[in-house]
Amino acid sequence: MISRIAFRFSSRRSALAGGVAVLIIILSVVLGPYLDPHSPNAIDHHIMGYPQAPSAEHLLGTDLLGRDVLARALSGGRVSIAIGFTAMLVAVVFGTLYGAIAGAFGGPLDAVMMRIVDALFSFPTFFLIITVEALTNQFAVGIIVLILGLLSWMGVARLVRAEVLSLRGRDFVEAARALGVGPARLIARHLIPNALAPVIVAATLAIGDNILAETGLSYLGLGVQPPTASWGNMLQDALLPAAREAPWMVLTPGILIVATLVAFALLGDGIRAAIDADAA
Numbered sequence: 001m002i003s004r005i006a007f008r009f010s011s012r013r014s015a016l017a018g019g020v021a022v023l024i025i026i027l028s029v030v031l032g033p034y035l036d037p038h039s040p041n042a043i044d045h046h047i048m049g050y051p052q053a054p055s056a057e058h059l060l061g062t063d064l065l066g067r068d069v070l071a072r073a074l075s076g077g078r079v080s081i082a083i084g085f086t087a088m089l090v091a092v093v094f095g096t097l098y099g100a101i102a103g104a105f106g107g108p109l110d111a112v113m114m115r116i117v118d119a120l121f122s123f124p125t126f127f128l129i130i131t132v133e134a135l136t137n138q139f140a141v142g143i144i145v146l147i148l149g150l151l152s153w154m155g156v157a158r159l160v161r162a163e164v165l166s167l168r169g170r171d172f173v174e175a176a177r178a179l180g181v182g183p184a185r186l187i188a189r190h191l192i193p194n195a196l197a198p199v200i201v202a203a204t205l206a207i208g209d210n211i212l213a214e215t216g217l218s219y220l221g222l223g224v225q226p227p228t229a230s231w232g233n234m235l236q237d238a239l240l241p242a243a244r245e246a247p248w249m250v251l252t253p254g255i256l257i258v259a260t261l262v263a264f265a266l267l268g269d270g271i272r273a274a275i276d277a278d279a280a
Contacts, residue, residue: 008273008274009270009271009273009274012270012273012274014266014269014270015266015267015269015270015271015273015274016270017266018262018263018264018265018266018267018268018269018270019266019267019270021259021262021263021266022260022263022264022267025077025081025256025259025260025263026081028074028077029074029075029077029078029081030078032071032074032075032077032078033074035070035074036059036068036070036071036074038058038067038068038070038071039068039071040067040068040071040072040074040075040076040229041067041072041227041228041229042067042068043065043066043067044062044065044066044067045066046066047062047066048064048065048066049064050066051063051064051066051245051246051249052066053246053248054248058070060073060248060252061246061248061249063234063237063238063246063249064237064246064249069234069248069249069252070252072229072234073229073231073234073252073253073256075228075229076224076229076230076231076233076234076253077231077256077260079141079224079228079229079230080211080214080215080224080230080231080232080260081207081211081260082141083141083144083145083148083210083211083214083224083230084206084207084208084209084210084211084214085207085210086145086149087144087145087146087148087149087152087206087210087214088149088152088203088206088207088210089149090145090146090148090149090150090153091148091149091150091152091153091156091206092153092156092199092202092203092206094149094150094153094156094157095153095154095155095156095157095159095160095199096156096157096160096192096195096196096199098113098117098153098157098160099156099157099158099159099160099161099162099164099195100160100161100164100187100191100192100195101113101187102114102157102161102164103160103161103162103163103164103165103168103191104164104168104183104186104187104191105183106165106168110161114158114161117154117157117158120151120154121154123151125151125152125213126213126216128151129147129148129151129213129217129222130217130220130222132147134222141224141228144214144217144223144224148210148213148214152206152209152210155202156199156202156203156206159195159198159199159202160192160195160198160199162198163194163195163197163198164191164192164195167190167191167194167195168191172190173186173190173191176189176190197275198272198275200271200275201268201271201272201275204264204267204268204271205264205265205268207264208260208261208264208265208268211231211257211260211261211264212257212261214230214232215230215231215232215235215257216232217232218230218231218232218233218235218236219232219233219235219236220236221233221236231253231256231257232253234249234252234253235250235253235254237249238250238253
């Protein structure tokens with residue numbers, strides 16, 4: 001099955017392009033210190049207030065504080081992608097367990113659990129994040145990851161529940177029940193492993209959504225706090241009039257954000273198409 005899905009995925013040019021782009025972006029930000037020797041937070045007092053255009057010394061120029069834009073973009077990419085990936089893990093783990101329990105037990109428990117999901121879906125997530133951070137006055141990366149993860153698990157829960165409901169009547173599940181397998185073991189060993197296909201797609205797309213959410217928060221000053229770089233606060237640093245004087249300060253994080261979101265979207269769409277074709 002895995003080999004068939006991999007073959008169908010590789011046969012789609014857009015999916016393959018997205019996968020290669022994601023790999024290049026991740027490798028670039030991980031290997032950032034080796035690709036650019038400049039420190040992302042080092043301030044050059046000699047050129048402070050006079051952003052330098054791209055040159056041989058600073059390939060993507062400098063910002064208003066004389067910091068190397070390329071070094072900050074690579075460092076900020078590590079932070080943004082790490083937040084997106086970790087928040088996705090939180091959402092996937094919690095949403096998978098929640099959806100599997102609801103689908104496995106069914107009945108009144110399932111109804112109550114899904115009404116809770118429906119209620120949480122009605123909350124405006126982005127504004128709720130802003131409210132929580134403003135009330136707690138906590139802007140640490142860990143808090144951002146936790147909030148993003150705990151406010152984005154509902155879609156995963158619905159996907160897993162739907163898959164589990166379709167698996168409950170299968171022969172292998174009935175055989176496991178007949179052998180005396182308990183609910184916890186049935187969920188962990190039989191239902192969840194067979195319900196992971198749509199979760200993989202949702203997880204891939206969630207990384208891009210979380211990166212976009214973190215970028216928005218950091219742009220508003222409610223995300224990653226300076227001097228730590230992220231693509232969001234790099235955009236904040238490039239507010240007018242800096243954008244007119246040094247357009248590379250806007251273009252660098254902006255292009256990276258768009259490229260990363262498009263790459264993850266193509267990757268997720270390719271995985272979904274490959275899984276759907278295999279299921280058909």
